[in-house]
Amino acid sequence: MTVQNASLLLKNARLVTGAATCQAGWIRLERGMITEVGDGKPPEDMERAVETVDVDGEWVVPGFIDLHVHGADGAEVMDGTPAALRRIGRFHARHGTTGWLPTTLTAPVASILQSLQAARRVQQSPSPDDGARILGVHLEGPFISPRKVGAQNPAHVLAPSVEVMRAFEHVSPGLVKKVTLAPEQPGALALVHWLRERGIIPSIGHTEGTFAEIVRAMEAGATQATHLFNAMTGLHHREGGAAGACLLADDVTCELIADTLHVHPDVMRLVVRVKGPDRIALITDAIAATGRPDGRYRLGELEIVVTEGKSLLKDGHTLAGSTLTMDAAVRNMVSRVGVSLEDAVIMASTTPARELGLGDRKGAIAVGYDADLVVLDENLTVARTFVQGREVYCRR
Structure with missing residues (x-):
């Protein structure tokens, strides 16, 4: 057709x-x-x-909507070109994704601005062969904790800044739909307020915040958690941490990388029991190596190694994004976690559409x-x- x-x-x-x-x-x-x-x-x-x-x-x-995508098929969002974004969109469409948020990394501001400009060009001038449509952009950083960077470059971490966000908005008004930030960092709560006033989702992630600090961010307007459990303070019986606060908050939607590597299927089962499919958004966190053979690749400025589909930094133990696709995430939720196909579809389609304010269209x-x-x-x-x-x- x-x-x-x-x-x-x-x-x-x-x-x-x-x-x-x-x-x-x-x-x-x-x-x-x-x-x-x-x-x-x-x-x-x-x-x-x-x-x-x-x-x-x-x-x-319904078509899958991925709120967190860095790349695929050898291309990366931080390449900063329309050609790279279209290559990524075509690949993920083959795996059921119909809408996505190109997701940036913690990088120099100029590089992020270039990626925003490329996403704006593709969104405003769609091509018949774009594949999945760009629904906005997710900034995963640079406003994260320097001690919870995961597979991002700590040299480019910035304190949460309304001024820097204004610069991002200036080059791409209305394009940014979601910003991952560490709520415990100075200036974070002011930025959360600023984002909410403009209809941008503040998402808790890459954080070493305590339970109380995360709750304060939620009270300020944070409504999502970026890749629950990963690069955040975990659930402990003496300190609930970021993971515990996000699990308990009825109005916070949690991203879940359902590759069974980032979160064990038993723990995903617990998340489904606590949050329900209406408050879980399946994501891929896919990188440029997705769809490519095992080997050495780059994630932004960092070298990574992919072995049997598992992506790690050179240190050999830090997960560096994933090679997951949305159809595989749905299959894992059904076969490994034990949810119904209907619930898996809610997590892959209905919930992310609602979170983007598109629940009456997608x-x-x-x-x-x-x-x-x-x-x-x-x-x-x-x-x-x-x-x-x-x-x-x-x-x-």
């Missing part, structure tokens, strides 16, 4: 419309939107009038929603991906 505005009918589908499932249904797409959804067989006159795709009983689910299969859809086979592997009604991937 190459024409976005063409009418298209998907039939003989098992639909996961959100929290509900229809074992046999159909969807009509037109002008990039979902215009009709039905049970059973579609009307015969409709089939005759539009192009029809028989998905042969496979699953059709993250569900319903009339009036964007025609962002993924067809999954019995093994939950991607067979087709549609972005705004355009087929951007089809497994041959």
Whole structure:
């Protein structure tokens, strides 16, 4: 399918419309939107009038939305070019991602500005072969703890600064949707207030904050946690830490890297039990090595080594992003954590859409929603991906 505005009918589908499932249904797409959804067989006159795709009983689910992506297929967001961003978007679309937030690293301000400008150019001038659409940008730093940098360069860490954020906003008004910061750093709470006033998500991450410091950030307006448990103070029986505060907060949504390496499946099961799918957003934290063979790569300015898909800094023990894809995250949640496909889809699609303020357009299969859809086979592997009604991937 190459024409976005063409009418298209998907039939003989098992639909996961959100929290509900229809074992046999159909969807009509037109002008990039979902215009009709039905049970059973579609009307015969409709089939005759539009192009029809028989998905042969496979699953059709809302497109996945990834709030945390650094790269894929040899390209990285910090390359700072539209070509790199389009390469990343095409790769992740093959794995069911229909919308994403290019995610920067802690780097010189000039490099971050260059990446923002590239994302703005791609977002404003979409190409038919972009794959997943850019929904905004996630700044993972530079306002993090120098002692919880993870796989980022501590030389470029900055204290939380409204002035620096104004510079980012000046070159890309409205583009930044999420900022990861360490709430215990001087100036952090003022920045949290500033972000909330502008509709930007302040996310708790790369922090050595105590339980009390994290709670104060939540009271100031922080509403997300960046890759829960990773690069933050953990849950301890004498100090709840950042992880404990985020788990207990009913209105805080937690990113979860569901590769079973960053967080053990048993702990992910605990997170689901405590938070529920409505407060978990599956992410990949994918890097340029995603989709590439094992070997040596770079994450920003740092050298990393990928062995059997596991990405580490040269020190051999610090995880450096992941090589995860969203379809694999969904499969892991179903097969390793034991959640239903419906709940996994909520975490991969519905929750992130709501968090971005797009819950009335994306993250569900319903009339009036964007025609962002993924067809999954019995093994939950991607067979087709549609972005705004355009087929951007089809497994041959």
